[in-house]
Amino acid sequence: MARILLVEDSPTQAFVTSRMLEQHGHDVIVANNGRQGVEYAHTRSPDLVIMDVIMPDANGYQATRAIANNAKTSHIPIVMLSAKDQVTDKLWGLRQGAMGYLTKPVNEKALIETISHLLGPTEAVTR
Numbered sequence: 001m002a003r004i005l006l007v008e009d010s011p012t013q014a015f016v017t018s019r020m021l022e023q024h025g026h027d028v029i030v031a032n033n034g035r036q037g038v039e040y041a042h043t044r045s046p047d048l049v050i051m052d053v054i055m056p057d058a059n060g061y062q063a064t065r066a067i068a069n070n071a072k073t074s075h076i077p078i079v080m081l082s083a084k085d086q087v088t089d090k091l092w093g094l095r096q097g098a099m100g101y102l103t104k105p106v107n108e109k110a111l112i113e114t115i116s117h118l119l120g121p122t123e124a125v126t127r
Contacts, residue, residue, distance in 0.1 A: 001025045002119055005046035007037030007063060008081075009055040013104070017050065017081070020108050026115075034058030038066045041073045048119055050111075051098065053082035053089070061096045068097020077118040081106055 004026050008014040018028045029044050031037040035057040041049060049067060053060035060080060067073045079100040080093040090101040100114045 001027060002047040002115065003027045003029065003045070004115070005029045005031060005037065005040050005044065005049045007031045007034060007040075007049060007055070007060065008052045009033055010052075013052070017106065017111075020106075020111065021050075024112055034060060034063035037063045041067045041076060042070070046076060048115060049076055049078045050081050051078055053080060053084050053093070061092060064093065064096040064098050079111075079114055079118070081111075 004021055006014060006017055006028055008017065008030065009032055014030050018030060021028050029040060029046060031040045034055045037049065037051065038058065051060045051064050060082065064078050064080065067076060067078060078098045079102060080098045081102050081104060082089065083104045085103040093101045099118055102110055102114060
Protein backbone atom coordinates (compact mmCIF):
# COMPACT_ATOMS: atom_id res chain seq x y z
CA MET A 1 0.00 0.00 0.00
CA ALA A 2 1.27 3.44 -0.94
CA ARG A 3 0.53 6.81 0.63
CA ILE A 4 -0.68 8.93 -2.28
CA LEU A 5 -1.12 12.70 -2.19
CA LEU A 6 -3.97 13.69 -4.50
CA VAL A 7 -3.88 17.40 -5.35
CA GLU A 8 -7.32 18.19 -6.78
CA ASP A 9 -9.57 21.23 -6.33
CA SER A 10 -12.79 19.57 -7.54
CA PRO A 11 -14.52 17.80 -4.62
CA THR A 12 -16.26 15.42 -7.02
CA GLN A 13 -13.07 14.49 -8.88
CA ALA A 14 -11.18 14.14 -5.58
CA PHE A 15 -13.87 11.80 -4.24
CA VAL A 16 -13.96 9.63 -7.38
CA THR A 17 -10.18 9.37 -7.68
CA SER A 18 -9.71 8.77 -3.94
CA ARG A 19 -12.24 5.94 -3.96
CA MET A 20 -10.53 4.38 -6.96
CA LEU A 21 -7.15 4.48 -5.24
CA GLU A 22 -8.49 3.24 -1.90
CA GLN A 23 -10.15 0.27 -3.63
CA HIS A 24 -6.66 -0.70 -4.76
CA GLY A 25 -5.32 -0.54 -1.21
CA HIS A 26 -3.76 2.91 -1.21
CA ASP A 27 -3.92 5.49 1.57
CA VAL A 28 -5.00 8.85 0.10
CA ILE A 29 -4.31 12.35 1.35
CA VAL A 30 -6.21 15.12 -0.47
CA ALA A 31 -4.94 18.66 -0.96
CA ASN A 32 -7.40 21.18 -2.37
CA ASN A 33 -5.01 23.43 -4.30
CA GLY A 34 -1.44 23.63 -5.54
CA ARG A 35 -0.08 25.56 -2.57
CA GLN A 36 -1.55 23.04 -0.12
CA GLY A 37 -0.20 20.22 -2.30
CA VAL A 38 3.35 21.54 -2.01
CA GLU A 39 2.91 21.94 1.75
CA TYR A 40 1.56 18.39 2.14
CA ALA A 41 4.38 16.97 0.01
CA HIS A 42 6.79 18.47 2.57
CA THR A 43 4.90 17.54 5.74
CA ARG A 44 3.07 14.28 5.00
CA SER A 45 5.79 12.27 3.20
CA PRO A 46 3.71 10.74 0.38
CA ASP A 47 5.10 7.94 -1.76
CA LEU A 48 3.59 9.50 -4.89
CA VAL A 49 1.69 12.66 -5.91
CA ILE A 50 -1.21 12.83 -8.35
CA MET A 51 -1.48 16.45 -9.50
CA ASP A 52 -4.32 18.26 -11.24
CA VAL A 53 -3.28 21.13 -13.51
CA ILE A 54 -5.96 23.81 -13.33
CA MET A 55 -6.21 24.88 -9.67
CA PRO A 56 -6.15 28.02 -7.54
CA ASP A 57 -3.24 29.10 -5.33
CA ALA A 58 -0.56 27.67 -7.65
CA ASN A 59 -1.52 25.63 -10.65
CA GLY A 60 -0.36 22.05 -11.10
CA TYR A 61 2.64 22.99 -13.20
CA GLN A 62 3.87 25.43 -10.54
CA ALA A 63 3.25 22.95 -7.72
CA THR A 64 4.96 20.15 -9.63
CA ARG A 65 8.00 22.33 -10.25
CA ALA A 66 8.14 23.31 -6.56
CA ILE A 67 8.02 19.67 -5.42
CA ALA A 68 10.43 18.38 -8.08
CA ASN A 69 13.00 21.11 -7.48
CA ASN A 70 13.15 20.84 -3.69
CA ALA A 71 15.79 18.55 -2.20
CA LYS A 72 13.37 17.29 0.48
CA THR A 73 10.68 16.24 -2.03
CA SER A 74 12.44 15.72 -5.37
CA HIS A 75 12.42 11.93 -4.92
CA ILE A 76 8.60 11.78 -4.90
CA PRO A 77 7.19 10.71 -8.27
CA ILE A 78 4.48 13.01 -9.63
CA VAL A 79 1.75 12.04 -12.07
CA MET A 80 -0.21 14.86 -13.67
CA LEU A 81 -3.94 14.15 -14.03
CA SER A 82 -5.76 16.76 -16.09
CA ALA A 83 -8.49 17.49 -18.59
CA LYS A 84 -5.82 19.33 -20.59
CA ASP A 85 -4.99 16.78 -23.25
CA GLN A 86 -2.83 18.55 -25.81
CA VAL A 87 0.67 17.24 -26.52
CA THR A 88 2.12 20.58 -25.38
CA ASP A 89 0.30 20.24 -22.02
CA LYS A 90 1.81 16.82 -21.47
CA LEU A 91 5.29 17.92 -22.51
CA TRP A 92 5.12 20.96 -20.23
CA GLY A 93 4.05 18.76 -17.31
CA LEU A 94 6.98 16.42 -17.89
CA ARG A 95 9.36 19.38 -18.18
CA GLN A 96 8.19 20.61 -14.77
CA GLY A 97 9.21 17.30 -13.19
CA ALA A 98 6.22 14.99 -13.60
CA MET A 99 7.02 11.37 -14.38
CA GLY A 100 3.64 10.65 -15.95
CA TYR A 101 0.66 12.46 -17.44
CA LEU A 102 -2.86 11.05 -17.65
CA THR A 103 -6.02 12.73 -18.87
CA LYS A 104 -9.48 12.96 -17.32
CA PRO A 105 -11.70 11.15 -17.11
CA VAL A 106 -9.02 8.86 -15.79
CA ASN A 107 -8.86 5.27 -16.91
CA GLU A 108 -8.59 3.22 -13.71
CA LYS A 109 -6.37 0.57 -15.24
CA ALA A 110 -3.98 3.17 -16.68
CA LEU A 111 -3.79 5.00 -13.35
CA ILE A 112 -3.04 1.87 -11.34
CA GLU A 113 -0.51 0.66 -13.91
CA THR A 114 1.24 4.04 -13.84
CA ILE A 115 1.43 3.97 -10.04
CA SER A 116 2.75 0.40 -10.09
CA HIS A 117 5.35 1.30 -12.70
CA LEU A 118 6.60 4.30 -10.71
CA LEU A 119 6.57 2.72 -7.26
CA GLY A 120 7.32 -0.90 -8.05
CA PRO A 121 5.37 -3.92 -6.83
CA THR A 122 6.18 -3.52 -3.13
CA GLU A 123 4.73 -0.02 -2.78
CA ALA A 124 1.89 -0.29 -5.26
CA VAL A 125 0.11 -3.36 -3.98
CA THR A 126 -3.38 -3.73 -5.38
CA ARG A 127 -6.27 -5.90 -4.25
